Amino acid sequence: MARATDTRVGLYRTVRLIRRFEQRAVDLVDTGDIVGGIHPYTGQEAIAAGVCAALRDDDVITSTHRGHGHVLAKGADPARVLAELAGRDTGLNRGRGGSMHAADFAMGILGANAIVGANAPITVGAAWAARHSGSDRVAVSFFGDGAVNQGVLLESLNLAALWRLPVLFVCENNGYATTLPVGEAVAGTITGRGEAFGIPSVTVDGADPVAVLTAARTAVRRARAGDGPSLIECLAYRFDAHHTWEHRARMRYRSDEEVHSGRLRDPVTIQGARLADAERERVDAEVESTLDEAVAFALAGPHPDPGGALDHLYASGLRPRQGGDH
């Protein structure tokens, strides 16, 4: 699969791919093939699809603990992403990064990141590098509503605005940071945080890939023209658990009614309705066969050799320390 494209079918293909990827990944968590669980992106697919469809292949993104969607939408091979989740040597990071740390530098994916907020300044640095090497590449930082309360995110907004860097700050407001509702965590507003630094900031419907795409195009144009960063707050609902352990430990921070009504605005249905039935079915079948192959590839891969644990600590191959038994 390639990066999300901005056509009707292209957007549908990406949201559908992410949806089914996550559902099949959850199955592999249940069977024990993915150890440690995942943070499913289900319900937020339109954001990754809409933003990545506004990008070029040579633009870069950084992502979060809930990052499979971003990585797939930017064009990573689903088979290698899934192998990474399953901890196999054939994964994007040879099984060493896992669900929260998929990275594919060839595809402009500088890394998902499990430390909430930590990816934002890295994006700023990548944007600075683009600007100062004379390219018009842009850099996108995806983050959640929880991240906007981390100091490092505010530092990143300031730096990007101060240096007029080509950054898109994409906040996925899914209403919760783990179990804490956004209303009990965020003083002021999310767009207000951007505005305070003079960053053009908008709120869009994060369930509709076209709405996200439209906002992202404006922001990308601004960034490429040298007019600095933008912030897009995408309103969405997380359909599944915060993390798959929640499937076992029911936590009751959202009522059944809320979850039910949150799921009514489904990005896959919204974009799917823009396709003829036959068209949609053809894409669904393609996605399914891609994922069949991905699952087979992921499960066929060998586990990493523990003997290689020291191989990549230092650029020179230096192994000055080893710990263990001595």
Added chain:
Amino acid sequence: MATPVMDTNTTPTVQKLTIGKSLNLGLRAAMEADPKVIVMGEDVGKLGGVFRITDGLQKDFGEHRVLDTPLSESGIVGTAVGLAVRGFRPVCEIQFDGFIFPAFDQIVSQVAKLRTRTQGRVNVPIVIRVPYGGGIGAVEHHSESPESYFAHTAGLRVVTCSNAVDAYWMIQQAIQCDDPVLFFEPKRLYHSGNLKADVDTTATPEPLFQSRTVRQGTTATIATYGPSVKVCLDAATAAEEEGKTLEVIDLRTLSPLDLGPVYESVRRTGRLVVVTEAPSESSLSSEIAAKVQQECFYSLEAPVIRVTGFDVPYPPAKLEEHFLPDLDRVLDAVDRSLAW
């Protein structure tokens, strides 16, 4: 220490508890005993913490004493400093070991230094609770053992519990301590039914900053703490079948270290194995080895041997069994010491 107020009419004084439940009851007792104790952290209130260690506390003590904070580690610990210097005793929960680092600046630059900087005019009685260590099949940042960073920093106290009785008392003692305490909790043992123990809430606890000999022996000494205590006790049981008796010391306090019982033991056994999940380079295990060779030089029959995590970023879940010290690695180290 002040005896926590327990309602003896409804609560039996001896209960069989897991480590997790003991911590919960210990926190509860501390909050009952002192209205200045407040609990703060991510998801600690309504949810009761991702490990449920603060379960029910917000319901019973209210939102002003059990605060659900935004995702903001530096803000949480920094706020606790302000509370502490104005008379409160904040207990901060860091959700997982790997998420303490956004707060590292506050801990090292403020929490640790304030007392010295003000020449004793203020105390900083903060407890920072950290679920730590591996063995739960988790992803990166959820299995680390960062205790040495904090033990390295003068002005902080660092303790860790390995069993339910200690969990109950040590958390209360840490809260009563006038210095800042990093309180490391062995997360993989939180809910272990096998480790349920009789906790007598009317007992008199041992002092907080003391190590304890948890098994006596004459063949070799093992110094360890936290989640590795159980591993070493199991190793000692296995060694006994081979006619070796291992003396196991649960260090409990990592800063200040209480190595008196270790010195005394090594002078008898002549051999020391130090076991930690944390990697060894420039660590607590290095410190223990250095001090023991200095104090017990003429008694040592073999160099101090360390069995630790490897000096690599914590590995993915499927490889963690290779990283974590286990019974075989401990016994192997004992054999190597004996063969010296």
